[in-house]
Amino acid sequence: MKSNLQNNVKIYFWAELFGGISFLTPVMSFFCLSRGLVYTDIFILMLIWVITVFVFEVPTGAFADHHGPKISFLVGHTLFLLASSLLLIAHQRWIFYLWNFLSGLSYTFFSGSDQAFVYETLKELNQEGSMSKVWGHIQSARLIPAVATILFGAYWARDLTDTQFTFLILLGLAFNTLKFLLLFFLKSPSSFHLRKESHSFAHIRKGFQNIRQSKNLMLLITNECLVMIPTYVFLTDFNLAQPFFKEAGLPIIFIGAVYALDALLSSLVLQAVAWFEKCLGQKRLIVITGLGIGLAFLGAVFLPRQIVLAVPIFFMVKMALWLRVPVFSHVKNRYIPSKSRVTSLSLLSMIDSAFDVLILGSMAFISKLGMNMIFTACAMIVFIGMLFPVRIKTEPIKED
DSSP states (O other), rough: OHHTTTTHHHHHHHHHHHHTHHHHHTGGGHHHHHHTTTTTHHHHHHHHHHHHHHHHHHHHHHHHHOOOHHHHHHHHHHHHHHHHHGGGGGSSOOOOOOOOHHHHHHHHHHHHOOOOOOOHHHHHHHHHHHHHHHHHHHHHHTTHHHHHHHHHHEEEEEEEOOHHHHHHHHHHHHHHHHHHHTTTOOOOHHHHHOOOOOOHHHHHHHHHHHHHHHHHHHHHHHHHHHHHGGHHHHHHSSSSEEEHHHHHTOOOHHHHHHHHHHHHHHHHHTTTHHHHHHHHHHHHHHHHHHHHHHHHHHHHHSOOOOOOHHHHHHHHHHHHHHHHHHHHHHHHTTTTSSHHHHHHHHHHHHHHHHHHHHHHHHHHHGGGGOHHHHHHHHHHHHHTTTTSSOOOSSSOOOOO
């Protein structure tokens, strides 16, 4: 059985690489506006995504625990392909709303399932200690093609015509179809076969029990949410990075180059997570990156708006974030037993979505006070998050 799992990580890496190809990303705002949306619609789209993820995280997690991650991935990516196809005919608001609903629903079929699938594969191969390194490697897959696709997408759609947008959508669908085909070659670890004996509600009950009985796990997820969510102001497709760069005097034509460089550096950082872990240790790395994110936001408030300062602040937030993601994935999974792992991770993601609604909703109100107030609030939330200590679990989890 172990020999059947040897290629799982490699196959999933390539699936993520092809799935991460989106030529429309650098011009997504222009595309939406050209199809009749206004900025109010953007906030509605974000709200649809957050609510969809919040509602469906646990049911889809239980589905993955019961039917296995491979089935969950195939269902989820089918929904993604359907959602992406809707963009070809999206000329009314309701189609855009349906697109983001299906995109959010698709995401929930992967959320938690992907980490659990990789961790259980490594565990069966007696390599679970390499989770941070492997997960960082997989996360980098989506960033590797971004260097080229961001530049190509921005160049191809330079006239912002509907024909150019349509070509980029079709090109993205072609590469994502390759991801769908690769997912068929994945092999489920044996631990998932045993879960089919339990009803989905049993996985949900067990997931709640896992979280309720672990105070350290709750402290960990609170730290993760409060430090990570403020970084969305630089992460999402519709973010404050662009006006921040504009205020600093960065010509619009060079913003695409900054994003391409970001994708390249983020990929390199994710590939080097194991080295950083070895040098600093997981706990110290979590503290240092959290401080780096908080200080970067303070720098955005108090330092002059200049290119030589704005660009490093942007990269400081992004690089620190990408160092934290695989480390937190490893630390979280050590607190969760194999049974109902996906459901437990989905429940944690649901908690994250609740924090999303609270924090992003507050940000929408604070945004009326200007960019500096947004960055100040981000810094405060990050530093509050760091008050919740992260404890690294060293002993093996007791399996039922």
